[in-house]
Amino acid sequence: MKAVDNSTETPLNTMVQAGIGADLAWVSGPVEAAFSAMVNGPVAPAVPAATIGERLSRIDLSAGEGLQSAIGEAAALMADGDLLSAHARCFGYFNPTPAWPGVLADLLSAVRNPQLCVVSHAPASVMMERKLIAWLNEALGFPASATGHFTSGGSEANATGLQVALARLFPGYDTDGAQALPGPARIYASADSHLAWIKLARAAGLGRNAVSLIPTDGGGRLDPDALRGAIAADRAAGAVPVMIAATAGTTNAGMIDPLHACADIAVETGLHLHVDAAWAGALIVDETRRPLLDGIERADSVTVDAHKWLAVPMGAGMVFVRDAEALSRAFAVTTSYMPAGDGVDAYVTSYQWSRRFIGLRLWMTLRTIGVAGYRAMFDRQFALADALRDGLVMRGWHIRNASRLPVVLFEDPGGRDSAALAAWLEADRQTWLGHVAFEGRPALRACITSYLTGPDDIEVLLDRLDAARAAVQPASR
Numbered sequence: 001m002k003a004v005d006n007s008t009e010t011p012l013n014t015m016v017q018a019g020i021g022a023d024l025a026w027v028s029g030p031v032e033a034a035f036s037a038m039v040n041g042p043v044a045p046a047v048p049a050a051t052i053g054e055r056l057s058r059i060d061l062s063a064g065e066g067l068q069s070a071i072g073e074a075a076a077l078m079a080d081g082d083l084l085s086a087h088a089r090c091f092g093y094f095n096p097t098p099a100w101p102g103v104l105a106d107l108l109s110a111v112r113n114p115q116l117c118v119v120s121h122a123p124a125s126v127m128m129e130r131k132l133i134a135w136l137n138e139a140l141g142f143p144a145s146a147t148g149h150f151t152s153g154g155s156e157a158n159a160t161g162l163q164v165a166l167a168r169l170f171p172g173y174d175t176d177g178a179q180a181l182p183g184p185a186r187i188y189a190s191a192d193s194h195l196a197w198i199k200l201a202r203a204a205g206l207g208r209n210a211v212s213l214i215p216t217d218g219g220g221r222l223d224p225d226a227l228r229g230a231i232a233a234d235r236a237a238g239a240v241p242v243m244i245a246a247t248a249g250t251t252n253a254g255m256i257d258p259l260h261a262c263a264d265i266a267v268e269t270g271l272h273l274h275v276d277a278a279w280a281g282a283l284i285v286d287e288t289r290r291p292l293l294d295g296i297e298r299a300d301s302v303t304v305d306a307h308k309w310l311a312v313p314m315g316a317g318m319v320f321v322r323d324a325e326a327l328s329r330a331f332a333v334t335t336s337y338m339p340a341g342d343g344v345d346a347y348v349t350s351y352q353w354s355r356r357f358i359g360l361r362l363w364m365t366l367r368t369i370g371v372a373g374y375r376a377m378f379d380r381q382f383a384l385a386d387a388l389r390d391g392l393v394m395r396g397w398h399i400r401n402a403s404r405l406p407v408v409l410f411e412d413p414g415g416r417d418s419a420a421l422a423a424w425l426e427a428d429r430q431t432w433l434g435h436v437a438f439e440g441r442p443a444l445r446a447c448i449t450s451y452l453t454g455p456d457d458i459e460v461l462l463d464r465l466d467a468a469r470a471a472v473q474p475a476s477r
């Protein structure tokens with residue numbers, strides 16, 4: 001065997017031996033600058049994407065420049081070129097400012113890099129995640145026999161719900177896939193649901209046509225009568241209804257579908273009920289607000305993203321599943337190259353195989369601030385949303401959605417185009433808003449899900465909206 005000289009070190013070994021203390025000093029500068037920019041700086045990027053592209057074209061990826069240069073370069077590119085979607089005055093996204101304990105958790109798990117695919121490799125980490133999932137299942141109102149796991153995000157969690165539905169209802173699905181169904185599958189979601197369902201239906205081999213978008217009731221909530229009618233009509237036409245995908249907290253407007261009615265229909269028709277509570281599901285940790293999600297406990301599976309309203313770094317979704325056996329059926333596989341596990345290891349119960357310690361981000365945040373910390377955050381955000389609604393009405397804007405959650409849809413009754421107003425605000429760089437279509441008409445959309453957002457930020461938003469209205473001409477009618 002060829003001897004390997006012990007003194008031959010790679011640059012990566014040298015870096016560790018030099019001690020990470022020095023490295024952290026270089027790193028903490030850009031990290032602190034990023035946090036500070038999220039309160040003090042502009043929201044929208046200063047440098048056009050084309051200029052960033054030119055800067056990137058001059059970088060030779062084959063040549064290492066050392067850590068200090070690499071972190072400085074990456075931080076500068078991101079600072080100059082990216083929208084600060086986690087900014088206190090970015091009202092456009094549900095990817096709020098990550099809490100510091102979750103960022104540290106990410107660093108710790110990245111360094112230790114435990115492998116969570118089998119319990120025997122990382123019993124502590126796996127058991128920490130399982131404890132967290134069991135605690136959240138209880139908060140959700142699921143029985144102790146329910147299961148769940150962390151995912152890359154809401155889309156993977158929803159995809160898991162669909163796989164569980166198919167495995168539960170069609171015994172041949174695990175061997176024959178969609179061919180085990182006696183006809184074309186149907187999944188029902190409201191017209192205002194998150195349309196990842198279309199991608200997920202395609203990926204499951206069911207096709208785009210499997211997704212039946214049920215009309216809403218005029219206020220952004222799924223219409224249960226229309227749902228009942230669609231299921232009956234599909235059955236009569238030879239299609240195979242599989243799953244109702246209700247939304248608790250629509251992306252557009254924060255509306256909560258009638259969960260009890262959906263659960264009743266699922267029972268009547270024998271369908272699987274999945275509730276996509278990707279962002280509003282965070283409220284399960286706050287028992288004072290848990291009633292807003294009443295009925296979610298009747299679901300067969302539920303999606304909640306920790307990386308949305310629970311303020312942990314992105315790539316942290318969760319799926320909760322009532323029927324643990326069906327989850328195993330959907331993902332079971334055996335192979336000799338995997339070490340012995342306990343039968344419910346992540347690699348046999350989920351999409352991912354090698355799996356990072358995603359749950360540590362939520363574990364650390366909860367262990368730092370507890371439920372009381374989250375409740376204080378929700379208290380503030382609900383109050384800020386009320387202040388925004390009041391301020392908008394006082395200044396003559398028209399509120400469009402009747403959500404009790406901190407997402408506010410509004411329009412200019414004077415006929416100014418919502419997209420033009422949003423574009424003006426983006427160019428202004430001080431605030432950032434979404435614009436959406438709600439019940440067939442455009443609207444501006446502001447969600448308040450960053451813990452950094454305070455009363456001053458709401459004042460800035462109201463002020464900039466006034467300026468936008470003064471600058472943008474009403475569309476001719």
Ligand SMILES: Cc1ncc(COP(=O)(O)O)c(C=O)c1O
Nearest residue numbers: 153154155194250251276278305
């Ligand atoms: C209701 C809802 N479901 C699913 C998703 C998709 O989640 P992710 O982006 O984490 O995959 C989103 C994203 O905003 C959402 O709002």
